[in-house]
Amino acid sequence: MPHTHTRHGSSGDDLCSTDEVKIFKDEGDREDDKISSENLLVEEKSSLIDLTESEEKSQKVARPDHSPVFNKLDTHTTSFNMGYLVSPYSYANGAANGLPVTMANKIGLPPFFCHNADPLATPPPAHCGIPPYQLDPKAIGLTRPALYPFAAGQYAYPMLGSEMSQVASWHTPSVYSASSFRTPYPSSLPINTTLPRFSPSLLPSVHATSHHVLNSHSAIVASSSKQDCGSHQDSTTNNRYPRNLDTKNTSSNQSNDSSKDISNDKKKPHIKKPLNAFMLYMKEMRAKVVAECTLKESAAINQILGRRWHELSREEQSKYYEKARQERQLHMELYPGWSARDNYGYVSKKKKRKKDRSTTDSGGNNMKKCRARFGLDQQNQWCKPCRRKKKCIRYMEAMNGNGGILEDGSGMDDHGSDDDDDDEDDDDVKLNGSCGSVDADETANKIDDDAESLDHGSMSSFAQSPSTTTTSLASPLNMINFINPTTPNPAALLINCSATEQQQQQRSTSVSTTSTSVSASSGSGGTTPSTSSTVSPVTTGMPGINSSIPGANCIPGASGTSSSQTMLLGNRFSHLGMGLSPVFTTTSTAGTGLTTNKLEPFFGNNISLNNLNNSQIPIPVMPNIIRNPIGANPRDINNPLSINQLTNHHQPSSLLKSSFSQHLHQQQQLLNVTHMTTTSAVNNKNKVVVASSNRNDATTTAMMSISSHHAEKTSAAECHSNHEKNTDHHQQSNASGKTPSSAGATETGAISVS
DNA sequence: TATCCTTTGAAGGGT
DNA sequence: ACCCTTCAAAGGATA
Structure with a gap:
């Protein structure tokens, strides 16, 4: 029960620090209509606040300009003795007026900052802003109810249903209102689940001191919430306090607790x-959902x-954008x-990534091609291949030396393309190395120059590159961009590549024409699952396109694949269901040399069978369609565990099955042609490796759910089927309408695939 | 226990 | 201006 008035005061003091004042000034600058209107009310109460403020001043000289709150707090000393144990709300109430005048006026606090004890009149305070308590969202849910037992009872908010919350939040400009954070979920749902950021218990604390509110601000979390949860102070002691610590506020705690200061230092807010x-x-x-x-x-x-989200109407989305805007504004005001x-x-992992990256960087210039390393003005420093615009030997060596992402020698990119070999390229290289080795450089280049087969190899190695950055490409939208040739994206390279590949395929219907991509298949076959597992199919550009993506094997638990791989693949493939092209996968079994091809069609709005079918690509006789064992492929209509059964989505099974299977078949044909090279390897092995993990099943189920919808929609649109569409169908039109660019991207994607 | 996965959007830094 | 990276929530899965 460490919290004494003094502490509160100090905190509050901090709260009302000049920073806050600045905030308000800022606030005034970007004043909101809403806020301004509310200022009137605030002003009405300013007199009271002023009074308290003066009182406080008399008591605490150290606090020049604020915190009547503290004074109020003092008045509630008794309750405070129990500290937050009993209820912070008593404190809150006492502090109702506590909001510093300056703050109140400037921030344009809503009416609920008044002393009004009316529960309904006391809106959620979160934005009453103040220095951050470091709250662990997760911890909050667990501890607060206990800590502030009567909060809910005292204030109706927590008890309010969604409607009531909304009503009550009428005066709440902040997105941190209860309505914003609490009502979104069905009222029946536990509040905790809905309030990671905004504790229900805090809502009642409308009258809480500003700092209280602030502390309770969901945005504030212990510096290492996950790690420190257990180490936090006794929950009864309002653990938020110590963590509150904006560096600006550190002075506030100076009072007695050096140890806490230390902890504060350690636990940065x-x-x-x-x-x-x-x-x-x-x-x-x-x-x-x-x-x-x-x-x-x-x-x-x-x-x-x-x-x-993409299927939402503009109006619906705008609602959330507005909320977000308000939240940002509030956040800005508070911090x-x-x-x-x-x-x-x-997040430590971030640090780890940074570390890794820095390590890679330390490899530094070595990771760059000569062009990037030395620049155009020092071409004499370039290695020979670079001078010839060929693959950079040094780069390759560096890559290999790093343990690299290009261990298979596929790290070299430079598809002999017209693209300049710049830093961007370097990145591309990481993602899109060709399959050639240094020695094979010339040969590879010949091929490139000749057939412009930007290589399957590049695709494959691209996929194999564990260093691939997945972040921004993980999104389906990103994928769309990725596959959109008009998008200035490294992916364009892949697109060209695949397009070229397609052309090549078209030029020669013979499977053997893909011989130029032997490296691709070899790469996939030679790549260990562990390596490939780190690669996101998405990152590889068009996962579905790249038959040689080892990691693209979405057969969960495929023999030779690690569990982690399974997980990754499962998850990654799951986003293929978001509108990506079908996935033709190849599994390589480490040690056995076994390679398995497998078609994993995922359909989406943007990249659909529709588009695929529209691509004027000859559909040769499908060579080998390796079918998953029943049960292995949730999409398999013969699979008793198909998505239809694994999800609650209402599937027009007949339509879905017929059209879907039809498309699937066509898709398989296309893909088999496209990826003949890889397939050939598979065929040689003539084996199918199938397995499944629970995790992947779950993910797959989701994918299936999505994919099935897409497939359904697609088929319906394409075939002009008379089948009654699922109620969800309208969403497709919305989505497609909203993403006009995706159409092009889709087509491109389809082309790439085929 | 920590991290991953996955999504979109915002923001900041770098080029 | 554009690109890239990181983080925000969530919770099961995984190492």
């Missing part, structure tokens, strides 16, 4: 980023949500000095 529109949407809709689907895996849910950059590296 972590102010979370404000949620963006999509995040808000996700928060709100997640529960619904979870309820609708059997899925619980967030990754899968998020995929669905992402899709739904003027905060920068998203501050959170960089907050």
Whole structure:
């Protein structure tokens, strides 16, 4: 029960620090209509606040300009003795007026900052802003109810249903309102689940001191919430306090607790980023999706949500954008000095990544091609191949030396393309190395020059590159961009590549024409699962296109694949269901040399069979269609565990099955042709490796859910089927209409695939 | 226990 | 201006 008035006062003091003042000034600058209107109310109460303020001044000289709150706090000393144990809300109430005048006036606090004790009149305070308590969102859910037992009872908010919350939030300009964070989920749902960022218990604390509110601000989290949860102070002691610590506020704790100061130093306050529109949407809709689907895996849910997000009307989205805007504004007001950059590296993994990256960088210039290393003005320093615009030997060596992502010698890119060999290229190289070795450089280049077969190899090695950056490419949209030739994206290279490949394929219907891509197949075959597992099919550009993507094998648990690989693949493939092209996968079994091809068609709005079929690509006789054993492929209509059964989605099974299987067949044909090279390797082995992991099943289920819809839609549109469309069909039109560019991308993608 | 996965959007830094 | 990276939420899966 460490919290004494003094501490509160100090905190509050901090709260009302000049920083806050600055905030308000800023606020005034970017004043909101809403806020301005509310200022009137605030002003009405300013007199009271002023009074308290003066009182406080008399008591605490150290606090020049604020915090009547503290004074109030003092008045509630008794309750405070119990500290937050009993209820912070008593404190909150006492502090109702606590908001510093300056703050109140400038921030344009809503009416609920008044002393009004009316529960309904006391809106969620989160934005009443103040220095951050470091709250662990997860911890909050667990501890707060206990800590503030009567909060809910005292204030109706927590008890309010969604409607009521909305009503009550009428005066709440902030997105941190209860309505924003609590009501999104069905009222029946546990509040905790809905309030990671905004504790229900905090809502009642409308009257809480500003710092209280702030502390309770969901954006504030212990510096290392996950790690430190257990180490946090006793929950009864309002653990938020110690963590509150904006560096600016450190002085506030000076009072007695050097140890705490130390801990504060250690635990830097972590102010979370404000949620963006999509995040808000996700928060709100997640529960619904979870309820609708059997899925619980967030990754899968998020995929669905992402899709739904795009299917939302503009108006619907604008609602969330507005919320997000408000949240950002509020966040800005609360933490003027905060920068998203501050959170960089907050997560240890991030640090790890940075470390890895720095390590890679340390390899530094060596990782660059001569052109990048020495520049155009020092071409004499370039290695011979570079001078000839061929693959950089040095780069390759560096790559190999790094343990590289190009161990198979596929790291060299330079498809002999017209693309300049610049830094960008270097990145491309990582992603898109050709399959050639240094020695084979010339040969490879001949091929390149000759057939412009930007190589299957490059595709394959691209896929094999574990260093591939997955972040921005993970999104289906990114994928769209990725495959969109008009998009200035490294992916364009792949597109060209695949397009060229396609042309080549077309020029020669013979499977043997793909001989130029032997390296690709060899690469895939020679790549260990572990290597490929680190590669996202998405990152590889068009996962579905690249038959030689070892990691693209979405057969979960395929023999020779590690569990991690399975996981990765499963997850990664799951996003193929978001509108990516079918995936033709190749599995290489380490040690056995066994390679298995497998078709993994995923259909989406953007890249659909429709487009694929529209691509005027001759559909030769399908060579070998390796079929999954029943049960292995959820999409297999013969699979008792098909998506139709694994999900709650209502599938027009007849339509879906017929059209889907039809498309599947066609797709298989296309893909088999396209990836004949890889296939050939598979055929040689003539084996099928299939397995499944629970995880992948789950993910796959999600994919299936999505894919099935897409397939269904696609087939319906394409065949002009008279079948009654699923109620979800309208979404497709919306989505497609909203992403006009995707159409092109889709086509491109389709072309790439074929 | 920590990290991954997955989504979109915002923000900041670098080029 | 554009690109890239990171982080925000979520929770099961995985190492």
